[in-house]
Amino acid sequence: MQALQNPSELIAFLDEHKYVADEELVTALFLLLKLNKPLLLEGPPGVGKTEIALVLAQWLDAPLIRLQCYEGLDVNAAVYEWNYQKQLLGIRLQEGSGMSLHEKEHHIFSDEYLLKRPLLQAITQPFQSPVLLIDELDRSDEEFEAFLLELLSAFQISIPEIGTIKAMHKPYVVLTSNRTRELSDALKRRCLYHWVDYPDLEKEMTIVKKRLPDIENELLQQVVHAVQHFRKRKLVKIPGISETIDWAQALMTLGFRSLDSEAMELTLGSILKSVEDIRQVKEDGVEAFV
Amino acid sequence: MKQQAFATQSITESIVAFAQFVRSHGLNVGIQETQDALLAADTGIMSNRDQMRFALKSLFCQSPEERLVFEKLFVLFWDTNPTDLETRKNQTNIQGRVEQKTNPSLVMMGFGKTQDSEEEAKNMSGANATERLKQTDLSKLSEMEADWLETIAAKLFKEMALRLRRRMKNHQHKGLIHLRSTIRRNLSKGGEPIELMRRAQKPSKQRLIVLLDISGSMDKYSFLLLRFICTLRDYFRQLEAFVFSTHLVRVSKALKLTRIDDALALISEHAHHWSSGTKIGDCLDQFTAKYGKQLLNGSPTIIILSDGLDTGAPGLVEEQLRFMRHRSKRIVWLNPLKGMQGYAPEARGMKEAMPHLDTFSSAHSLQSLLELENILANA
Numbered sequence: 001m002q003a004l005q006n007p008s009e010l011i012a013f014l015d016e017h018k019y020v021a022d023e024e025l026v027t028a029l030f031l032l033l034k035l036n037k038p039l040l041l042e043g044p045p046g047v048g049k050t051e052i053a054l055v056l057a058q059w060l061d062a063p064l065i066r067l068q069c070y071e072g073l074d075v076n077a078a079v080y081e082w083n084y085q086k087q088l089l090g091i092r093l094q095e096g097s098g099m100s101l102h103e104k105e106h107h108i109f110s111d112e113y114l115l116k117r118p119l120l121q122a123i124t125q126p127f128q129s130p131v132l133l134i135d136e137l138d139r140s141d142e143e144f145e146a147f148l149l150e151l152l153s154a155f156q157i158s159i160p161e162i163g164t165i166k167a168m169h170k171p172y173v174v175l176t177s178n179r180t181r182e183l184s185d186a187l188k189r190r191c192l193y194h195w196v197d198y199p200d201l202e203k204e205m206t207i208v209k210k211r212l213p214d215i216e217n218e219l220l221q222q223v224v225h226a227v228q229h230f231r232k233r234k235l236v237k238i239p240g241i242s243e244t245i246d247w248a249q250a251l252m253t254l255g256f257r258s259l260d261s262e263a264m265e266l267t268l269g270s271i272l273k274s275v276e277d278i279r280q281v282k283e284d285g286v287e288a289f290v
Numbered sequence: 291m292k293q294q295a296f297a298t299q300s301i302t303e304s305i306v307a308f309a310q311f312v313r314s315h316g317l318n319v320g321i322q323e324t325q326d327a328l329l330a331a332d333t334g335i336m337s338n339r340d341q342m343r344f345a346l347k348s349l350f351c352q353s354p355e356e357r358l359v360f361e362k363l364f365v366l367f368w369d370t371n372p373t374d375l376e377t378r379k380n381q382t383n384i385q386g387r388v389e390q391k392t393n394p395s396l397v398m399m400g401f402g403k404t405q406d407s408e409e410e411a412k413n414m415s416g417a418n419a420t421e422r423l424k425q426t427d428l429s430k431l432s433e434m435e436a437d438w439l440e441t442i443a444a445k446l447f448k449e450m451a452l453r454l455r456r457r458m459k460n461h462q463h464k465g466l467i468h469l470r471s472t473i474r475r476n477l478s479k480g481g482e483p484i485e486l487m488r489r490a491q492k493p494s495k496q497r498l499i500v501l502l503d504i505s506g507s508m509d510k511y512s513f514l515l516l517r518f519i520c521t522l523r524d525y526f527r528q529l530e531a532f533v534f535s536t537h538l539v540r541v542s543k544a545l546k547l548t549r550i551d552d553a554l555a556l557i558s559e560h561a562h563h564w565s566s567g568t569k570i571g572d573c574l575d576q577f578t579a580k581y582g583k584q585l586l587n588g589s590p591t592i593i594i595l596s597d598g599l600d601t602g603a604p605g606l607v608e609e610q611l612r613f614m615r616h617r618s619k620r621i622v623w624l625n626p627l628k629g630m631q632g633y634a635p636e637a638r639g640m641k642e643a644m645p646h647l648d649t650f651s652s653a654h655s656l657q658s659l660l661e662l663e664n665i666l667a668n669a
Contacts (some may be wrong), residue, residue: 005334007341027335027344034333035326042354085484092482181452185318188352195354234551276552 004033010059019048019055020199020207028194029056038152038173040188043196045178046240052196053133053174060172063130067118069140075147079157081115109161123155123167132171138180145187152190201228204244211245215252222259223248227271230281236274247271295368305331305346312350312363319350427629427654443514443656447521450663497528498666499585499618501577503596505535505568511626511653513554515595518659520545520553522666530585533557534573535566540581568599570639571606578613586617591666593622595653600639608642620648622665629654 004010007023007030014021021029029052032039041049057064067078087108094104116124122132137145151157155167175191177183199207205224209215227244239247250270256263265282272278293311298304309324326349335341343364351357471487479485500519504512516533523529523545530542544556578586592614600607615621623643627633629652635644644650649665652658 007335023340024344024347027341028348030333030335030341031330031345031348035329037326039348084486088482088484181449182353185352189318189320189322192348193352194348195357197354276547 004030006030013059014055015210017055017058018210019051020203020210021052022203025052025194025196028192031192032056032172032174033060035192036170036172038175038191040175040177040183040191040193041196042177042179042193044198044238044240046242047196047198048241049176049196050133050135053131053176056172056174057131060129060131062128062172063125064133065118065122065130065171066133066135068135069137069144071139071141073140073144077117078119078144078147079117080120080159081117082109082161083113083115087113111162114159114162119151120157120165122171123151123157124165125169125171127169129169130171132173134173134175136178137175138177138183142184145184149186149190152187198231198238199241201225204228204241207241208245208248212248212252215248216257218258219251219256220248223251226259226264230271233280235272235277235280237272237277239271239273243271243273293367301331301336302328308346308367309350311367312360315359315363317350317356317360317363318352323349427626439656440514440517443517446656446660447518450660451521497590498522498530499590499592500529500531501538501573501592501594501596502531502533503535503568503570503594504533505566505599507568507597507599508595508626511595514656515653515659516554516557528590530581530590532577532581534570534577536569536572538573538576538580567601568596568639569602570596570598570600571602571610574610574614575606578610582613582617586614589617589619591620591622592618593624595624595626596639597625597627598623598635598637598640598643600637600642602639604638605642607639608646611643611646615646621646622649622651622662623647624651624653624659624662626652626654628652629658 007026010026010029011021011023014026028039031037041052043049053066054064090108090113091104094107099107114120118132122130134148137148152173155170156164158164198204201224204227205220208220208224224244227239227247231238247267247270250267251259251263254263254266268278268281272281295304295308298307305327306324309319309327313319327346330336330345330349331342335345346364347357347360351360466489468487468489472483472485473481475485475487476483500522502512502515502519508515512533519529519531523531529545530540531545533539533541541557544553547553547556611621625635625640628635628650635641635650651661651665653662
């Protein structure tokens with residue numbers, strides 16, 4: 001990573017890596033790097049929250065460690081677990097080796113038998129600070145959120161059998177949430193906050209153009225217009241930017257040069273992901289969106 | 291407290307004053323945030339106005355609503371022209387002090403209440419009006435409020451379903467180790483318990499039966515209550531729902547539709563007797579006769595949403611409820627009228643039902659419906 005003086009430098013880099021960012025987001029990223037505070041990104045699905053962490057890792061040339069949250073995520077899956085099977089074998093191998101009980105115990109609870117899960121991996125990186133992405137935090141349980149508090153403020157993890165492990169290099173933490181529930185205030189206070197929203201027409205065109213440089217202008221305009229139109233309607237699942245890109249790609253692959261009702265009928269499935277939505281749009285007549 | 295940037299001497303003082311300023315307007319900004327803001331200023335980005343705004347925004351705000359508020363406060367603090375305000379300075383301070391005590395609001399000097407700020411208030415989570423609306427009797431809502439309430443209700447109900455689901459998960463233990471199958475499984479490995487077999491988790495039997503009264507007297511409530519039932523669907527794996535007035539109609543299938551509006555449309559199509567009279571006893575009789583064998587087993591929880599104004603034959607309600615009680619885990623009766631002051635269950639239907647109910651509570655406001663969460667969590 002080059003020495004970063006100014007947020008604007010980041011914009012250019014992100015742009016090179018096909019991520020269109022505005023100054024607001026970049027300022028938040030700049031502070032993340034400078035103050036070493038976690039960054040909490042909230043916003044609807046499919047607006048590129050996760051992507052930010054990926055690009056950030058590229059910029060820093062640092063490893064990306066990702067933890068996908070889900071209901072019932074526990075410490076075993078997120079922090080560490082003892083490799084039980086290997087420990088058993090270890091005990092067998094030790095038989096008759098003449099080691100003392102204390103030595104034996106020490107051996108089977110050593111690093112060798114520890115399965116490092118993402119959070120532990122993130123604080124035990126030997127050479128440089130990694131980027132730790134904690135994805136869709138709102139899906140996890142509140143207990144897990146409370147556990148994260150300790151990690152995010154002190155960057156250390158306690159393992160009863162070994163002791164406390166302190167981060168050698170503090171990771172850059174990016175948390176994302178779809179806001180299906182409010183995260184706790186305590187957690188939010190430890191983070192920088194940025195709200196990522198659906199892009200406006202112009203920005204979305206830039207993004208699609210960036211991702212699909214070969215797209216023809218007419219198709220690009222029509223596709224983005226239609227998507228912007230979809231977002232204004234009461235749909236079960238509102239399409240995100242990734243869907244827009246998928247759709248444009250689908251249309252290009254099928255050789256359509258502009259969006260007509262036939263093209264729409266054939267490819268509606270790549271932009272609308274629910275039967276009800278598709279039916280609703282079809283009932284209204286696809287012409288309305290072309 | 292300094293109200294404007296021009297009143298301060300240095301950039302450090304300005305930032306600290308700004309932190310205090312936004313705090314007094316309801317943003318959750320503490321010492322830590324102020325310190326971070328100063329550190330951020332130290333990195334040199336404060337020379338650019340926009341960058342400074344964005345930086346402070348990401349440090350001080352914790353939700354999209356707060357971000358809207360912040361934009362206004364920022365302009366107010368940093369952009370006011372000293373000469374314009376010189377004369378009104380004292381006045382400002384007093385106003386500021388008063389507002390500190392009341393709830394955060396944005397109506398301030400020179401900034402009239404615009405349409406925008408109204409919108410904001412709507413979105414503000416925990417805003418005063420939301421709280422008030424949660425407690426308002428559903429029958430006393432104006433049309434505009436009803437729309438708004440629906441939005442809030444959708445959000446709150448969704449959160450509730452999520453919480454309930456999570457709570458259920460926490461109750462389940464991770465399967466215990468099953469010794470016999472572990473030994474058997476590991477025979478091929480010389481009896482060493484390499485692979486641990488666990489007892490399967492018991493399938494949780496969460497079954498809920500909801501009976502909603504849609505007679506004329508319930509008109510003001512039934513729509514929102516139906517929406518409430520739709521929410522419960524997300525949580526209970528098996529939800530059976532019925533609507534009744536003079537007849538009983540099973541609407542479980544309609545509720546399975548993903549779009550809530552479709553579900554509501556389908557239900558109103560099938561229930562021809564919407565807003566007619568009530569025969570609670572007869573309907574309960576239909577229920578036990580037609581669906582009793584099928585549904586009243588495995589101890590379901592039964593929720594009845596009705597005002598208890600019965601016009602059917604006397605005694606029938608009691609008889610049916612006694613029957614149902616023996617075959618269910620618990621019966622919860624939610625009565626919108628109970629929210630009224632001085633209400634006593636005097637209506638005949640209600641009086642007959644009382645001895646057989648496990649829980650009798652009100653359902654007149656959003657708040658009271660949300661309180662049902664605790665009852666259901668133990669279901």
